[in-house]
Amino acid sequence: MLARAVELLQKINEELLELLIGILIWGGFAQLAFVWFMPDKKIYSLCLWIGIGLAAFAAVHMWWSIDRNLSENPGNEKRAQAKGNLYYMIRYFIALFVFYMVAKYYGSYFLAAALGERGISVAAHMQPIVKRFIYDKYIKREVTL
Numbered sequence: 724m725l726a727r728a729v730e731l732l733q734k735i736n737e738e739l740l741e742l743l744i745g746i747l748i749w750g751g752f753a754q755l756a757f758v759w760f761m762p763d764k765k766i767y768s769l770c771l772w773i774g775i776g777l778a779a780f781a782a783v784h785m786w787w788s789i790d791r792n793l794s795e796n797p798g799n800e801k802r803a804q805a806k807g808n809l810y811y812m813i814r815y816f817i818a819l820f821v822f823y824m825v826a827k828y829y830g831s832y833f834l835a836a837a838l839g840e841r842g843i844s845v846a847a848h849m850q851p852i853v854k855r856f857i858y859d860k861y862i863k864r865e866v867t868l
Contacts, residue, residue: 738850739786743779745846745853750775753838763832770825770832774839777821781814781843 753771761767788810796803818840826833846853 735783736786736790739782741850741853742782742843742846744857745849746775746778746782746842748849748853749778749842749845750839753842757835757838761835766829766832767835770829770835771839773821773825774836775842777818777836777840778843778846781818781840782846784810784814 750772753775754768757771758764758767788807792803792806792810796806822833822836825836
């Protein structure tokens with residue numbers, strides 16, 4: 724299991740790894756900043772981290788679908804666009820399903836899941852900061868050709 728995780732980390736794009744780090748930073752911030760104002764802290768935390776997991780899934784799925792789409796459809800723009808739209812709809816419906824289930828079982832705490840899911844946007848804006856202060860100092864891999 725650990726070997727597969729290491730293999731995946733070596734295979735993924737640097738920008739995706741920086742995005743995932745940013746999503747986790749956002750999750751930590753949203754957890755520490757807002758948990759104190761919630762009446763049920765456990766449910767808020769659970770729903771927030773469901774949203775963070777959804778954001779991480781969306782980021783990895785975007786990377787996977789773009790990578791796959793570019794390798795499978797070179798020169799065929801119409802097919803590539805159709806596959807890209809299909810992958811987008813898959814992500815969209817998964818997000819809708821997750822939000823529906825959270826709202827069904829936890830009521831208005833689906834907003835915490837939405838806050839966590841917005842971590843993908845926040846992480847995209849934080850990417851230069853993550854790259855400069857975290858990734859380059861602690862994680863950067865040596866590339867050998």
